[in-house]
Amino acid sequence: MAKTKPTRSRKPDSAARRSPCPVACSLDILGDRWSLLVIRDLLLGRTRFKDFSASPEGIPTNILSERLVRLQQHEIIAQIPAADGTKHRAYQLTPKGKALGPMLKEMRDWGLKWEKGTRA
Protein backbone atom coordinates (compact mmCIF):
# COMPACT_ATOMS: atom_id res chain seq x y z
CA MET A 1 0.00 0.00 0.00
CA ALA A 2 1.34 3.36 -0.89
CA LYS A 3 2.53 5.40 2.01
CA THR A 4 0.21 8.31 2.48
CA LYS A 5 0.61 11.49 4.40
CA PRO A 6 -1.49 14.61 4.72
CA THR A 7 -0.82 16.57 1.58
CA ARG A 8 -0.66 20.29 1.33
CA SER A 9 -2.22 21.58 -1.83
CA ARG A 10 0.41 22.96 -4.18
CA LYS A 11 -2.02 25.63 -5.24
CA PRO A 12 -2.99 27.93 -2.41
CA ASP A 13 -6.56 27.19 -1.60
CA SER A 14 -8.88 30.04 -0.75
CA ALA A 15 -11.01 27.50 1.13
CA ALA A 16 -8.15 27.18 3.64
CA ARG A 17 -8.56 30.82 4.55
CA ARG A 18 -9.65 31.66 8.03
CA SER A 19 -11.92 34.46 6.81
CA PRO A 20 -12.31 36.76 3.79
CA CYS A 21 -10.66 39.60 5.74
CA PRO A 22 -7.74 40.86 3.64
CA VAL A 23 -5.55 41.25 6.72
CA ALA A 24 -6.24 37.66 7.76
CA CYS A 25 -5.61 36.43 4.21
CA SER A 26 -2.32 38.31 4.07
CA LEU A 27 -1.33 36.74 7.39
CA ASP A 28 -2.35 33.29 6.14
CA ILE A 29 0.48 33.70 3.63
CA LEU A 30 2.96 35.97 5.39
CA GLY A 31 2.18 35.68 9.10
CA ASP A 32 5.38 34.22 10.47
CA ARG A 33 8.77 35.41 11.64
CA TRP A 34 10.62 34.74 8.37
CA SER A 35 8.64 35.25 5.16
CA LEU A 36 8.78 39.03 5.22
CA LEU A 37 12.52 38.92 5.88
CA VAL A 38 12.97 37.08 2.59
CA ILE A 39 10.84 39.77 0.92
CA ARG A 40 13.00 42.40 2.62
CA ASP A 41 16.15 40.75 1.28
CA LEU A 42 14.70 40.65 -2.24
CA LEU A 43 13.74 44.32 -2.00
CA LEU A 44 17.35 45.01 -0.96
CA GLY A 45 18.60 43.30 -4.12
CA ARG A 46 19.50 39.88 -2.75
CA THR A 47 18.45 37.08 -5.07
CA ARG A 48 20.03 33.78 -4.09
CA PHE A 49 19.43 31.13 -1.45
CA LYS A 50 22.86 31.71 0.03
CA ASP A 51 22.22 35.47 0.21
CA PHE A 52 19.03 34.97 2.20
CA SER A 53 20.75 32.37 4.32
CA ALA A 54 23.60 34.79 5.09
CA SER A 55 21.29 37.49 6.46
CA PRO A 56 22.01 38.35 10.09
CA GLU A 57 18.82 36.76 11.42
CA GLY A 58 20.19 33.33 10.50
CA ILE A 59 17.15 31.71 8.92
CA PRO A 60 17.45 27.91 9.15
CA THR A 61 17.89 26.44 5.67
CA ASN A 62 14.93 24.06 5.98
CA ILE A 63 12.64 26.98 6.85
CA LEU A 64 14.10 29.06 4.03
CA SER A 65 13.48 26.26 1.52
CA GLU A 66 9.89 25.89 2.67
CA ARG A 67 9.24 29.63 2.53
CA LEU A 68 10.69 29.96 -0.97
CA VAL A 69 8.32 27.24 -2.18
CA ARG A 70 5.37 28.85 -0.45
CA LEU A 71 6.13 32.32 -1.75
CA GLN A 72 6.36 30.88 -5.26
CA GLN A 73 3.04 29.07 -4.84
CA HIS A 74 1.47 32.39 -3.92
CA GLU A 75 3.17 34.08 -6.89
CA ILE A 76 4.98 36.53 -4.67
CA ILE A 77 8.38 35.45 -5.95
CA ALA A 78 9.49 33.70 -9.12
CA GLN A 79 12.53 31.66 -9.88
CA ILE A 80 15.02 33.02 -12.39
CA PRO A 81 18.33 31.74 -13.77
CA ALA A 82 21.33 32.74 -11.70
CA ALA A 83 23.08 35.87 -13.00
CA ASP A 84 26.41 34.04 -13.12
CA GLY A 85 25.13 31.28 -15.37
CA THR A 86 25.65 28.59 -12.74
CA LYS A 87 23.03 26.02 -11.89
CA HIS A 88 22.17 27.87 -8.70
CA ARG A 89 18.69 29.19 -8.59
CA ALA A 90 17.85 32.79 -8.00
CA TYR A 91 14.60 34.53 -7.23
CA GLN A 92 12.92 37.79 -7.96
CA LEU A 93 9.82 39.52 -6.74
CA THR A 94 6.76 39.39 -8.95
CA PRO A 95 4.52 42.46 -9.21
CA LYS A 96 2.48 40.98 -6.35
CA GLY A 97 5.68 40.68 -4.33
CA LYS A 98 6.92 44.16 -5.18
CA ALA A 99 3.55 45.46 -4.02
CA LEU A 100 4.53 44.44 -0.48
CA GLY A 101 7.09 47.28 -0.49
CA PRO A 102 4.84 49.93 1.11
CA MET A 103 3.78 47.53 3.86
CA LEU A 104 7.38 46.62 4.61
CA LYS A 105 8.27 50.30 4.69
CA GLU A 106 5.54 50.94 7.28
CA MET A 107 6.80 47.99 9.31
CA ARG A 108 10.36 49.33 9.14
CA ASP A 109 9.24 52.82 10.15
CA TRP A 110 7.24 51.44 13.08
CA GLY A 111 10.22 49.43 14.29
CA LEU A 112 12.57 52.38 13.93
CA LYS A 113 10.25 54.65 15.87
CA TRP A 114 9.11 52.32 18.65
CA GLU A 115 11.80 49.73 19.18
CA LYS A 116 14.96 51.12 20.69
CA GLY A 117 18.24 50.11 19.17
CA THR A 118 16.92 49.29 15.74
CA ARG A 119 18.63 50.66 12.67
CA ALA A 120 17.79 50.41 9.00
Next chain:
Amino acid sequence: MAKTKPTRSRKPDSAARRSPCPVACSLDILGDRWSLLVIRDLLLGRTRFKDFSASPEGIPTNILSERLVRLQQHEIIAQIPAADGTKHRAYQLTPKGKALGPMLKEMRDWGLKWEKGTRA
Protein backbone atom coordinates in the same frame (compact mmCIF):
# COMPACT_ATOMS: atom_id res chain seq x y z
CA MET B 1 13.64 20.89 45.04
CA ALA B 2 11.59 23.52 43.34
CA LYS B 3 10.26 22.58 39.97
CA THR B 4 11.97 24.66 37.37
CA LYS B 5 11.13 25.36 33.81
CA PRO B 6 12.67 27.61 31.20
CA THR B 7 11.38 31.06 31.96
CA ARG B 8 10.50 33.68 29.46
CA SER B 9 11.51 37.12 30.55
CA ARG B 10 8.48 39.23 31.40
CA LYS B 11 10.20 42.26 30.00
CA PRO B 12 10.91 41.97 26.31
CA ASP B 13 14.65 41.66 25.99
CA SER B 14 16.39 43.40 23.14
CA ALA B 15 19.16 40.78 23.48
CA ALA B 16 16.64 38.19 22.22
CA ARG B 17 16.39 40.04 18.93
CA ARG B 18 17.58 38.30 15.84
CA SER B 19 19.14 41.48 14.45
CA PRO B 20 18.81 45.26 14.84
CA CYS B 21 16.80 45.40 11.58
CA PRO B 22 13.53 47.20 12.37
CA VAL B 23 11.58 44.79 10.17
CA ALA B 24 13.04 41.80 11.99
CA CYS B 25 12.37 43.41 15.38
CA SER B 26 8.78 44.10 14.39
CA LEU B 27 8.40 40.48 13.33
CA ASP B 28 9.98 39.29 16.60
CA ILE B 29 6.92 40.82 18.26
CA LEU B 30 4.20 40.57 15.62
CA GLY B 31 5.34 37.84 13.23
CA ASP B 32 2.62 35.25 13.62
CA ARG B 33 -0.83 34.52 12.24
CA TRP B 34 -2.79 36.07 15.11
CA SER B 35 -1.23 39.11 16.79
CA LEU B 36 -2.10 41.55 14.04
CA LEU B 37 -5.68 40.26 13.97
CA VAL B 38 -6.05 41.32 17.60
CA ILE B 39 -4.63 44.73 16.63
CA ARG B 40 -7.12 44.83 13.75
CA ASP B 41 -9.98 44.08 16.13
CA LEU B 42 -8.87 46.83 18.50
CA LEU B 43 -8.62 49.29 15.60
CA LEU B 44 -12.19 48.28 14.71
CA GLY B 45 -13.34 49.18 18.22
CA ARG B 46 -13.44 45.74 19.82
CA THR B 47 -12.05 45.77 23.34
CA ARG B 48 -12.84 42.55 25.17
CA PHE B 49 -11.53 39.01 25.23
CA LYS B 50 -14.86 37.65 24.09
CA ASP B 51 -14.98 40.13 21.21
CA PHE B 52 -11.58 38.99 19.92
CA SER B 53 -12.56 35.40 20.50
CA ALA B 54 -15.74 35.89 18.45
CA SER B 55 -13.92 37.15 15.37
CA PRO B 56 -14.48 34.96 12.32
CA GLU B 57 -10.93 33.58 12.27
CA GLY B 58 -11.66 31.71 15.51
CA ILE B 59 -8.52 32.37 17.50
CA PRO B 60 -8.03 29.61 20.10
CA THR B 61 -8.47 31.06 23.60
CA ASN B 62 -5.08 29.86 24.84
CA ILE B 63 -3.35 31.60 21.96
CA LEU B 64 -5.44 34.74 22.51
CA SER B 65 -4.49 34.82 26.20
CA GLU B 66 -0.81 34.45 25.38
CA ARG B 67 -0.94 37.16 22.71
CA LEU B 68 -2.72 39.61 25.00
CA VAL B 69 0.04 39.16 27.59
CA ARG B 70 2.75 39.54 24.98
CA LEU B 71 1.21 42.65 23.45
CA GLN B 72 0.97 44.18 26.94
CA GLN B 73 4.60 43.33 27.65
CA HIS B 74 5.55 45.17 24.49
CA GLU B 75 3.33 48.10 25.45
CA ILE B 76 1.26 47.78 22.30
CA ILE B 77 -1.97 47.31 24.25
CA ALA B 78 -2.98 48.21 27.80
CA GLN B 79 -5.63 46.80 30.06
CA ILE B 80 -8.55 49.03 31.01
CA PRO B 81 -11.65 48.53 33.16
CA ALA B 82 -14.60 47.11 31.28
CA ALA B 83 -17.02 49.76 30.06
CA ASP B 84 -19.93 47.97 31.74
CA GLY B 85 -18.29 48.04 35.17
CA THR B 86 -18.02 44.25 35.35
CA LYS B 87 -14.87 42.48 36.40
CA HIS B 88 -14.17 41.53 32.81
CA ARG B 89 -11.03 43.02 31.48
CA ALA B 90 -10.87 45.15 28.40
CA TYR B 91 -7.99 46.38 26.34
CA GLN B 92 -7.04 49.41 24.34
CA LEU B 93 -4.25 50.29 21.99
CA THR B 94 -1.42 52.41 23.34
CA PRO B 95 0.14 55.09 21.12
CA LYS B 96 2.66 52.44 20.04
CA GLY B 97 -0.23 50.15 19.14
CA LYS B 98 -2.20 52.83 17.32
CA ALA B 99 0.93 53.53 15.29
CA LEU B 100 0.48 50.10 13.69
CA GLY B 101 -2.57 51.48 11.86
CA PRO B 102 -0.78 52.53 8.67
CA MET B 103 0.98 49.17 8.41
CA LEU B 104 -2.30 47.31 8.87
CA LYS B 105 -3.87 49.51 6.23
CA GLU B 106 -1.12 48.61 3.75
CA MET B 107 -1.60 44.94 4.59
CA ARG B 108 -5.34 45.25 4.06
CA ASP B 109 -4.86 47.05 0.74
CA TRP B 110 -2.39 44.44 -0.45
CA GLY B 111 -4.78 41.64 0.43
CA LEU B 112 -7.69 43.38 -1.25
CA LYS B 113 -5.71 43.94 -4.42
CA TRP B 114 -3.89 40.62 -4.75
CA GLU B 115 -5.98 37.97 -3.01
CA LYS B 116 -9.20 37.19 -4.79
CA GLY B 117 -12.35 36.99 -2.75
CA THR B 118 -11.18 39.17 0.11
CA ARG B 119 -13.39 41.96 1.37
CA ALA B 120 -12.84 44.58 4.01
